[in-house]
Amino acid sequence: MVSLKDISVRCGVSVATVSKALNGHKDVSEATKERLIKAAKEMGYFPNSQARALKTNRTYNLGVMFLDEAGSGLTHEFFARLLNSFKIEAEGAGYDITFINRDMGSRKMTTYEHCKYRNVDGVIIACTDFSSSDVYEVINGDIPVVTIDHTFEMRSSVLSNNEQGIEELVDYTYSMGHKKIAYIQGNRSAVAEKRLKGFLQSMSSKGLEIKSDWIITAEYHNPELTYKYTRQLLEGSDRPTCIFMPDDYSAIGGYNAIKDMGLIIGKDVSVVGYDGIAYATLVSPKLTTYAQDTEKIGVAAARKLVALIEEPQTTFHEVITIGGSLVKGESVGKIN
């Protein structure tokens, strides 16, 4: 590896001057600056990020914290898309992405300790158990943090407009004539709570009856469970005409339940998802859902995090809400 010293020797200047020239300081003449930059390029110089980090205490590395048990995590399309846009935006700002966890190798450590060990400049927390002690430790630490879909006091977060999303879905469903709507929700979480609130408010503002039997708690990303509860709902004597599913993926479980019972989706029973994943437009009938703007969420999170790192004085903590959009599929039929 070619170092600053190599360049300095070849050009007959000091290491300090080379460093300044390459970092665009102004106290070095244009002439030598040009000469040194040219030499650096010719010699294939690249700075050693470790050495620089050691000196400056800045790694230009961002930690990504998320849960990866139970096959979720990377496999989760919402998260994958989010991470993708976050990554692109962060890279554009000059930051790399590193996964942060607890216990790397034989070295026992908490996630926060891991952050310290790697010296990440900031952390994004998404798709995880926000009540875990690992999250708590990071939140209360001194590293800039942005959380996704969960807010903490004195911290920044990016949220999908979950409440409004559900409301729009209820509006649409109602406009199609549905009055008997069941609601299967995901794991207990801030997101689930927001959505449930949106659902309940919207229902009651329309004067629609909310049967407690029709509010069911299942799990996100679990089609089997949704399958089970969908059957349960449809086997009752009083059937809902429309069922809200926890998310698009688990909605497929609902689809299968309905099909298995010999009913027709969008005619006998309508279905509503949430997320707007790619499959939503591929399944038949196309799923009516609310598309979260994962790209915007990722970008917003990256920008906020970078701002918190680079301009801590002039950056304030805030809750950024990103709107999504209703996707009218074919899974909600008209009722007369």
Next chain:
Amino acid sequence: MVSLKDISVRCGVSVATVSKALNGHKDVSEATKERLIKAAKEMGYFPNSQARALKTNRTYNLGVMFLDEAGSGLTHEFFARLLNSFKIEAEGAGYDITFINRDMGSRKMTTYEHCKYRNVDGVIIACTDFSSSDVYEVINGDIPVVTIDHTFEMRSSVLSNNEQGIEELVDYTYSMGHKKIAYIQGNRSAVAEKRLKGFLQSMSSKGLEIKSDWIITAEYHNPELTYKYTRQLLEGSDRPTCIFMPDDYSAIGGYNAIKDMGLIIGKDVSVVGYDGIAYATLVSPKLTTYAQDTEKIGVAAARKLVALIEEPQTTFHEVITIGGSLVKGESVGKIN
């Protein structure tokens, strides 16, 4: 941040001794070792990975190189699952994962230069354009590399048994009575070639006719294109009884084409996918496919890469093939 020096001061020993004690060297007495380790824990000490890397030239960081244009990449389930298991295995061995790309921020650089900049100990290359100059540069560099689903001379790789997978699918399809089989394949690549070879060999070994019109090149992960070609195949006067799709995801495009034409999957036309993604068992009818063992592939890649890094003398380059398994869904019907 508490450093070695802090510990050394508090315990009245030298920095060197503390370092040795914490790294388990044998030239320090059990007594002091114990004492120092205890103090380190009490003081919340964690080594500074940058400083260590600077000295040892080992970062315990692995670079992941993959394409993320065109919405593929992280969103690709095959890759996401692969990365997940790779990550878990690597972390178990004490390595972190960092994404490696070209041009981070304003700093123009090739992927290889990025690796040098971050000093990654090794690189895994997957899901990318293996003919790109960026890959070429890394392959010819001096960093340990493992490639997925593509082999290079003098380098290690992990492959899915693509050839055999397709053969098993042909065997099964044939056993269900199919003789008129069409084959839609993905982008030109080593994988596509292997699979095509498997298909052609298997077909001819059974004496089945291979119509050149029925070998179509589409794209991986592109349901729209598969939709188009599936229609094209079925609109011809001579219809295949079974169509092989590039992958499970694009198979959904085929499903839709068939449904839109008023035909029934598994009865009028049979469908075969490839990959074994989660949706394969959720769509209806369940997709017959060949499940790649992404977990094993990721684990094998991580193990090989770590071996190449840690025991370069006793590790040889090899091509590791990971077997998958036939998934009999409901999309291939019996023909009399």
Next chain:
DNA sequence: AACGTTTTCGATAGCGCTTTCATCGCATCG
């Protein structure tokens, strides 16, 4: 008691970089 051997520890150098401060030449000015 004298010597060799082993164990335990510390001083030191240096990884590659940035940053502070001193230096020095040179133009400017009263």
Next chain:
DNA sequence: CGATGCGATGAAAGCGCTATCGAAAACGTT
């Protein structure tokens, strides 16, 4: 012409850590 200021450069320190080597201490042996 000496004082002043300014632009350009370099010497040196140090970030936190590991590795080398030599010193010192402890031990065993005759």
